[in-house]
Amino acid sequence: SQQGEEDPQALSIQEGENATMNCSYKTSINNLQWYRQNSGRGLVHLILIRSNEREKHSGRLRVTLDTSKKSSSLLITASRAADTASYFCANNQGGKLIFGQGTELSVKP
């Protein structure tokens, strides 16, 4: 399978805490992306980090990329109940997006 691994598979935290999700991939990339999915609906793009970048911020999101370890992490700071969703990393392989297994995040009020 070309799909990468994500951990944890599920994460439950309290509102206000930070949530960290990790992603590993198998092949070389030109960028890595993170998406969010609410309750089995369509995915929404959150953030993209290019292979020559090591860290990127967008609002409460912080993404890191370590190409030597073929891994990325997504940090959501000061989480809110509305952040409850599934989060997927995806890497760009030859013009196709290949998705990781996903992390199911639950933020309790």
Place this chain on the structure above:
Amino acid sequence: SAVISQKPSRDICQRGTSLTIQCQVDSQVTMMFWYRQQPGQSLTLIATANQGSEATYESGFVIDKFPISRPNLTFSTLTVSNMSPEDSSIYLCSVPNAPQSSGANVLTFGAGSRLTVL
């Protein structure tokens, strides 16, 4: 980014029947991607639909089971043929946000079609 209208949003189907899912995009796009998401799983790419040519299928997916049409640059259909309970999944269409030449390949997704096969 593009806006995608996908239908049906959900359906319950009988074993052995076929169902066609439609995706309408509000702008012209060269490539459309069809994904399957089995219960509790991640997304798996089924095929890439290019206007004016045959769809390109990924390993494990065949045209007889998942025929795709792409009659113009704003519309595509995916048919799930001769369904079995194992086909119960969410099917999603998607299009790139930007021209392929940008290299980013950020995707906009439809809301998904949740199929349950009895």
